[in-house]
Amino acid sequence: MTAGPPLGGNDLRRRNLTVAVVMGGVFVSMVGAAFAAVPLYQLFCQVTGYGGTTQRAEGGAENVIDREITVRFDANVNPKLTWNFKPLQRTVKLKMGETTQIAYIAENVGEIGNVGTSVFNVTPFEAGSYFNKIDCFCFTEQPLKPGESVEMPVVFFIDPAMDEDENLSHVKEITLSYTFYPAEEPDDTVASRPDEDPSNNKL
Secondary structure (H helix, E strand, C coil), X not given: XXXXXXXXXXXXXXXHHHHHHHHHHHHHHHHHHHHHHHHHHHHHHHHHCHHHCCEECCCCCCCCCCCEEEEEEEEEECCCCCEXXXXXXXXXXXXXXCCEEEEEEEEECCCCCEEEEEEEEEECHHHHHHEEEEEEHHHCCEEECCCCEEEEEEEEEECHHXXXXXXXXXXXXXXXXXXXXXXXXXXXHHCCCCCCCHHHCCC
């Protein structure tokens, strides 16, 4: 095989420019894909329940079946948030399709006000696509003054379609877990109760 004639200066520059353009296009595509990955991943989780992400429903299930399942409630708090946080009941047994309301309670045991926001999931993860929340405190941020406590309801049902999922036919218990994190820096508007003198608070 014989080698072709050597490239002239213009041909070499043209080839280098072509390679540079192609590589630049690949780089831009990769960066764009990286930025798009976050919302696409979130959408994927919401639709499929991947990673234990629950679903949001506007109303209850269309039907209730006899299969019962136990839902266990778990509560966690990031160390940066001075809250006590727990469910008012640890477990509830319900029929699939039955709408149920439970509640968690949070108390700010710190000396300054702060705002919390929660992340959540269910285990086993595969059950996420069948766990439907009608009302949940996880959809909003929660401010608490020092010493203030609040009850936060969760209204949910387990989609009866889970009974038709062979991968979950053995599941008798689902755990709903929340973890609260600081939503923002301490805010003066929630730093003390209206009837308290902020100067009396310890720093």
